[in-house]
Amino acid sequence: MLDRGDIGLQRRGEEEFAVADLKVLIHSDNDSVPVKVERFRYRSNAGSRRWEVKRILIRRREGTGHGLPWWTTDKVFSFEGYLCWIDYFRGILFCDVIDEYPELRYVELPVAPPEGNSDHPNFGRPDPFVTRSVCVMDGSTMRFVNVARADGEIASKRNPGSRFTMTTWSLVTPLNSERIGWAMDGAVESARLWTHDSYAELRLPLLMPEFPFVSLREPDVIYAVPRERHCGDRKTWVLVIDMRRKALRSAVPYNEVEDFCGDGDEDERWPRVTSTITNPFFPACSPCS
Structure with a gap:
């Protein structure tokens, strides 16, 4: 085994x-x-x-x-x-x-x-769940979401402003059918997401979302995590993306270690992420779930 x-x-x-x-x-x-x-x-x-x-x-x-x-x-x-x-x-x-x-x-x-x-040859197998996930909703609908980078890479280092396209598909036809396959539900490009008013109003950096996960309650909603990779204090957010409207619904700071930094008010303080994270943020999309 x-x-x-x-x-x-x-x-x-x-x-x-x-x-x-x-x-x-x-x-x-x-x-x-x-x-x-x-x-x-x-x-x-x-x-x-x-x-x-x-x-x-x-x-x-x-x-x-x-x-x-x-x-x-x-x-x-x-x-x-x-x-x-x-x-x-x-x-x-x-x-x-x-x-x-x-x-x-x-x-x-x-x-x-x-x-x-x-x-x-040097680093072994990339972690594809950084940009891909399969999720089951209500036990009867299976969806696949993929964040395709413009450079074609899966999980290697990327720079701020790197372009991407996020796409979702649903599995269709009975499992015992010879024609079982996937139907595309929708897609949103980085330029469309970043230039939408909702994204600009939150003043978020132009980072590629990682660890995408389909909402268990709203099939058109994707959760994803953009994170800074520079040394020192790193800022990390959880995005709520509406694929139907091709817009950002909301964003909240994410803190893996439950420790905040900064001298401003609570609304101006950001979480400190002190480790390099290569595993899914959401337990439901963990490889071991």
């Missing part, structure tokens, strides 16, 4: 549940080569306290699945009776792990996967 960040919990009814992990098995990046996974499963009603291991063929649409040899699980969550393993560079694996004869369905994300191995 891999690590705890790759393990998910699926329930069926009030008493039955299963804990599962997946490991992709592939030795070629040839899209025509069948791909299997090893499913590790523990069931509450199995009559045994042992983990079960089973190999399952990935069901995927023709022409998809490029890059699966470098699969890395960034997040595991449940959705409509399935456990979902997501690689933010590639796509989502759907599996009903409680089923005795499970199918494993692969759906690519609506973004181009990297060519070959995405790991940097």
Whole structure:
């Protein structure tokens, strides 16, 4: 088995549940080569306290699945009776792990996967959740949000004023359909957001939002975190972005360590962020949630 960040919990009814992990098995990046996974499963009603291991063929649409040899699980969550393993560079694996004869369905994300191995030779794998997230609302709607940088990078250092486009998609058609895919809901460009009256009135710096997360109550609202990266006291905010209006609804200072700096009034004091943050700010979009 891999690590705890790759393990998910699926329930069926009030008493039955299963804990599962997946490991992709592939030795070629040839899209025509069948791909299997090893499913590790523990069931509450199995009559045994042992983990079960089973190999399952990935069901995927023709022409998809490029890059699966470098699969890395960034997040595991449940959705409509399935456990979902997501690689933010590639796509989502759907599996009903409680089923005795499970199918494993692969759906690519609506973004181009990297060519070959995405790991940097010196720094390892970038953190794609800095600019991407998949969120489930009301247990029945899945949305993907991506902050695409103009320079094409995912999580490397960027400068103030760096342009971006924030886009959201919804997963459409039943999961058992051959035509399952994504429909774009909306997009907003940095120039449109930064020049809107609501952004200018708050006098916020022109920073790219990070760790985007779809509101669980309002599907057209995105939470995101822009943060200064210079040495010394860093200022960090949580933005509430209305994708329908393509405008900033509000912004509040964020303080990871609950310590404020500054000599002015409370409204003029900003939080001090004393560490370099590379993990999601919002617990619900954590890779281990």
